[in-house]
Amino acid sequence: MNDQNKNLILACVLSFLVIIGWSFFFPAPEPPLPTETQQPVGEGVSTPIAADPVETVSNSATEQETLQSALSEAPRVPINTPELGGSISLLGGRIDDLALKSYREELDPESDIVRLLSPFGANDAYYALYGWAPGAGVELEDVPGPNTLWTLEQGDELTVDTPVVLLWDNGNGLSYRRTISVDKDFMFSIEQSIENNTAEVVTMAPYGIVARHGEPDIIGFFILHEGIVRMSDGTLDETDYDDMTEFEFLEREGARADVIRVETDGWIGFTDKNWMTTLIPQPGTSFRSVAKYDERRDIYQVEAVLGVQTVQPGTTASASSQLFAGAKEWEAIRDYQNEGGIKGFIDSIDWGWFFFLTKPIFWLLHELNLLIGNMGWSIIALTFIIKALLLPLAYKSYVSMARMKELQPEMEKLKEAAGDDKQKMQQGMIQLYKTNKVNPAAGCLPILLQIPIFFSLYKVIFVTIELRHAPWLGWIRDLSAPDPSSILNFFGLFPWDTPDPGSFFFIFSLGVLPILLGVSMWLQQKLNPAPTDATQAMVFAWMPWIFMFMLGSFASGLVLYWIANNMLTFTQQYVIMRSQGIKPDIFGNIKSSFKKPKQDAK
Numbered sequence: 001m002n003d004q005n006k007n008l009i010l011a012c013v014l015s016f017l018v019i020i021g022w023s024f025f026f027p028a029p030e031p032p033l034p035t036e037t038q039q040p041v042g043e044g045v046s047t048p049i050a051a052d053p054v055e056t057v058s059n060s061a062t063e064q065e066t067l068q069s070a071l072s073e074a075p076r077v078p079i080n081t082p083e084l085g086g087s088i089s090l091l092g093g094r095i096d097d098l099a100l101k102s103y104r105e106e107l108d109p110e111s112d113i114v115r116l117l118s119p120f121g122a123n124d125a126y127y128a129l130y131g132w133a134p135g136a137g138v139e140l141e142d143v144p145g146p147n148t149l150w151t152l153e154q155g156d157e158l159t160v161d162t163p164v165v166l167l168w169d170n171g172n173g174l175s176y177r178r179t180i181s182v183d184k185d186f187m188f189s190i191e192q193s194i195e196n197n198t199a200e201v202v203t204m205a206p207y208g209i210v211a212r213h214g215e216p217d218i219i220g221f222f223i224l225h226e227g228i229v230r231m232s233d234g235t236l237d238e239t240d241y242d243d244m245t246e247f248e249f250l251e252r253e254g255a256r257a258d259v260i261r262v263e264t265d266g267w268i269g270f271t272d273k274n275w276m277t278t279l280i281p282q283p284g285t286s287f288r289s290v291a292k293y294d295e296r297r298d299i300y301q302v303e304a305v306l307g308v309q310t311v312q313p314g315t316t317a318s319a320s321s322q323l324f325a326g327a328k329e330w331e332a333i334r335d336y337q338n339e340g341g342i343k344g345f346i347d348s349i350d351w352g353w354f355f356f357l358t359k360p361i362f363w364l365l366h367e368l369n370l371l372i373g374n375m376g377w378s379i380i381a382l383t384f385i386i387k388a389l390l391l392p393l394a395y396k397s398y399v400s401m402a403r404m405k406e407l408q409p410e411m412e413k414l415k416e417a418a419g420d421d422k423q424k425m426q427q428g429m430i431q432l433y434k435t436n437k438v439n440p441a442a443g444c445l446p447i448l449l450q451i452p453i454f455f456s457l458y459k460v461i462f463v464t465i466e467l468r469h470a471p472w473l474g475w476i477r478d479l480s481a482p483d484p485s486s487i488l489n490f491f492g493l494f495p496w497d498t499p500d501p502g503s504f505f506f507i508f509s510l511g512v513l514p515i516l517l518g519v520s521m522w523l524q525q526k527l528n529p530a531p532t533d534a535t536q537a538m539v540f541a542w543m544p545w546i547f548m549f550m551l552g553s554f555a556s557g558l559v560l561y562w563i564a565n566n567m568l569t570f571t572q573q574y575v576i577m578r579s580q581g582i583k584p585d586i587f588g589n590i591k592s593s594f595k596k597p598k599q600d601a602k
Contacts, residue, residue, distance in 0.1 A: 047133055047207045047290070047303050063123050070121035071097060074149065077164050078157045082184055083326065088158065089119060092146045093166050093178050095188065096120065096127030098325055100275070107469055107478055116275050116325060125213040126270075128277065128323055130178060130190055135203030135308060142170050143204060153177070160184050173198035186326025187336060193318035196311040205308045206319040208279045212270055212300040215241045219273055224350060224463055228291050228302060229276075230268035231344040232260045238350075244293040244300060255294040255301075262289050265343045268302045269324070274465040276348055279304040280322040283341040328465050330366060350463050357456035362464055369466070375479050376472025379557055382457075383564040390449055391572065401528055402577040403438045450565070461557045472560065476513070479557035483511030510552050513559045518548030520566035527573045 074091030079098065086097035098117035105112045117126050132143040144150070148168055155164035163181035170176075175195040182188050192206045218226040218241070228239040239258070247256035260266075262281075268289045269278025281287045281304050290303035309317040324336070328349055337345040351358045364385065368378035410432060418425035433439070461467050467480045475485055486509040521544035551559055577583075 047131075047209060047305060067118060067122045070119040070125075073119070073121060075152075077152060077155070079182070080157055081160050081182055083186060084182065085113075086117070088164070088166075088180065090150045090152065090166065092129050092131075092148055093144070093150045094119070094127045094129045094146070095180075095323065095325065096125075096129075100327055103274075103327060104469075107481075114275070116277065120213070124216060126211070126216075126277070128208065128210045128279075128325065130192055130206070130208050132176070132192070132194065132204040132206055133305065135205065137200060138202050138204055142172055142174055144168050144170075144176050150178070158182055174202065185329070185332045186324055187340075188323040188325065189320065190323060191318055191320045193316055194309070194311055195316045196313055199313050201313065202311050203308055204311075205305055206321075207303055207305045208281075208321055208323065210269060210277050210279060210302050210323075214298050215300070216272070221462075223352070223459060224273055226272055227270070228268065229271045229278075229348055229350075230260070230266065230289055230291070230302070231347065232262045232266045232289055233264060234344065236344065236347050239291055241300060244291060245295070247291070247293060253292060255292045257290055257292040260289040262287050267342065267345065267348075268304060269348075270300070270302065271328070271348060271350070273463065274328055274468060275326065276324060276328050278324040278348065280324060280342055280345075281306060282320055282322075283343065330362065330464060330466060350459075352456075352459045352463075354452055354456045354459065357452060358459050361453075361456050362460045362466075365460065366466065374472065375467055375470040375557065376476065376560060379479070379561050380564045383561055383568060386453060387565065387568045387572065393449065394572070395576065398573050398576040399580060400439050401573065402580045402582050403436060406580075406582055407432060407436060407438065454562070457561055458554075458558050461555050461561075467555070467557055470557075472556070476556050476560075479560070480555050482553050483513040483556050483559065485511040485513075487511070487515070510548065513556055513563065514548050514552040517551060517559050517563050517566070518544045520563050520570070521547060524566045524570045524573070527570060527577065 071087070074089050076087035076089055076097070079086045079088065083101055085099045085101055088094065089096050096117050096119040098115070100114045100116055103114040105114055117128070118124060119127060129146055131145055131148075134140055134143045150166040150168045153165045153167040155162050158164045158180060160183060163179055166178040166180070168176045173196070175197065177193045177195075179191040179193075180188060190208070194202075194204070196202055216226075220226075225238045225240070227241045228237075228244070230237050237260070244258075245256065247258045249255070250257045250259075263286055265283050265285075266287070266289055267278050267280040268291070269276055271278075279302060286307055288303070288305040290301075290305065292301040292303065293299070294301065304321065306319050306321070309319065311317045322342075326332075330346075330349065333348060334346055336342050346359075347355075361382070365375075365378055365382050368381050369375050372378050372381060411429065414425060414428040414432065418428060461480060468478070470479045471477045472479055476483065488509045525540065525544060551562070
């Protein structure tokens with residue numbers, strides 16, 4: 001077997017491995033509280049782990065039956081805003097029933113509304129609760145806990161205009177109130193107060209908890225963080241669910257925990273791809289930020305424990321905080337940061353390592369969408385802007401590539417003359433480049449510039465909710481999903497189904513956009529000089545079709561960007577080549593009147 005055949009087999013094997021590899025990688029008794037002077041931000045406070053359900057539900061029950069059974073365990077106060085629907089349980093005063101009215105599970109407008117929070121006892125219970133940790137001289141039964149039954153003192157429904165007030169009296173001279181209000185988007189405000197009608201001084205610390213029972217179903221894609229996200233005095237910290245099981249075990253907490261003392265500003269919560277539930281103490285407030293995992297009950301929990309309150313007889317003490325529970329909409333989160341004073345809140349969106357690119361790229365895409373009203377056309381407009389910005393840097397590279405394309409026949413002659421003498425071939429090429437003042441490395445600049453931009457746009461399309469279920473035109477009704485058309489059923493002409501997007505064989509179920517991508521890459525490649533090495537030339541020749549398969553399962557918005565980018569690059573190179581005296585046709589074939597640069601006079 002000669003070397004050429006070996007290279008051919010090697011290139012085919014490598015191409016196949018690239019396809020497989022790409023599909024694999026690209027397809028989470030209580031100790032007394034210290035005094036205020038000793039522990040000003042609740043150090044040593046042991047907050048509760050959520051209690052067991054009052055009543056268990058049969059495993060044979062459906063998910064909906066389980067949910068309804070859990071919702072019926074206690075009296076409830078309805079939640080009704082433009083964005084949110086659900087209820088608050090008077091058992092523990094938990095915010096544990098929350099759905100997002102503007103978002104559905106599937107593209108079908110008749111599909112279920114997205115449910116964010118679920119009550120204790122339902123499948124995948126996920127809820128927020130508040131309370132007071134007892135201090136010196138206060139018994140555990142004297143403070144409200146997860147299973148305390150509150151009464152409704154004010155309001156019969158939580159709306160944007162009507163807050164609700166919950167009341168609990170411990171019967172021993174301490175009265176607790178919890179005032180809950182909500183804005184038009186996704187932010188709850190919670191004010192906890194205690195009235196001391198005893199003859200003794202009492203100390204206790206207010207806290208907020210978000211509990212998640214069992215590890216949720218996660219996408220598990222390396223480009224996306226799912227788990228805990230928190231800001232602590234300007235430092236962003238992201239923790240996966242798996243990493244929580246490796247926390248240090250704290251005896252007094254009865255769980256594995258990671259504790260950070262926040263001096264002035266911070267927040268902590270759980271983040272999913274599109275949704276988030278976050279505890280936010282008042283800006284400027286010191287608190288104890290706790291990420292906790294209870295191995296016994298398989299409960300993931302985050303806590304914000306505020307400073308110790310000392311309540312004199314006949315006085316009232318209070319503490320205020322916020323709870324974000326909803327969709328990670330960039331505009332809403334930005335307003336909470338800029339207008340609400342929640343420092344670093346925009347970083348709850350996973351911008352990644354290239355945040356210096358992803359943030360401005362998304363801002364520009366968002367502004368274009370406000371102007372155009374369609375995310376697909378906005379992506380194309382964004383491509384035009386990026387190419388225009390990069391053109392001054394890329395112009396010389398395109399000129400160099402045009403000259404190298406012109407020199408292709410002479411390079412072939414060099415190759416024939418050199419034969420198997422690679423050193424002679426290399427020396428001849430260097431001299432040819434030097435004579436014609438061509439820099440072969442300059443052609444790499446556009447590619448090097450495109451790599452971080454492409455990755456950043458991919459990150460933006462993948463992690464931001466604004467492209468979820470966003471249509472473009474015709475059959476592209478969700479730019480965050482792969483092209484639903486398929487060559488396997490001749491683009492809908494035949495009735496059989498195509499492979500699911502999560503399956504390996506989906507990469508062979510090519511849609512219209514992936515095919516256009518392959519063609520656009522092939523056209524662009526025709527304008528570029530071919531490598532002199534036969535194996536490299538063969539691999540490059542295969543690349544458009546390999547990428548066509550590789551990107552078949554990628555988001556339509558990303559494929560649309562790449563098609564637009566390829567066609568703009570082709571147009572730019574075509575025009576520049578003609579300006580240099582090279583006259584390619586639409587398939588890259590050259591009809592040249594290119595004149596070599598004159599030699600410098602000696």
